[in-house]
Amino acid sequence: MESKIEEVKKNNQILEKLVNNFDNPAFLEREARSRMNYKGQGEEVVFVYRDSTPSTASSSEKFSLDNLPNYKKWWYWLLGF
Numbered sequence: 001m002e003s004k005i006e007e008v009k010k011n012n013q014i015l016e017k018l019v020n021n022f023d024n025p026a027f028l029e030r031e032a033r034s035r036m037n038y039k040g041q042g043e044e045v046v047f048v049y050r051d052s053t054p055s056t057a058s059s060s061e062k063f064s065l066d067n068l069p070n071y072k073k074w075w076y077w078l079l080g081f
Contacts, residue, residue, distance in 0.1 A: 021027040032038035039045050065073050 029038070037045070065076060068076075
């Protein structure tokens with residue numbers, strides 16, 4: 001029974017902190033921005049979408065080990081390239 005009382009007290013403390021946050025304007029603004037996509041006056045919103053098509057950094061040349069010195073070839077082989 002005592003452990004249940006302690007658990008309820010912890011839950012009450014957590015809820016009390018949450019209620020106190022609702023009096024904080026910075027907390028309310030942060031929550032409005034994250035949950036409701038709030039935009040302040042004079043601000044611009046930018047959406048970033050992930051590109052689903054993979055691309056390579058160099059378009060014309062592929063990496064080749066043929067022209068490298070032997071120690072570099074071993075280095076790449078040990079690292080798993």
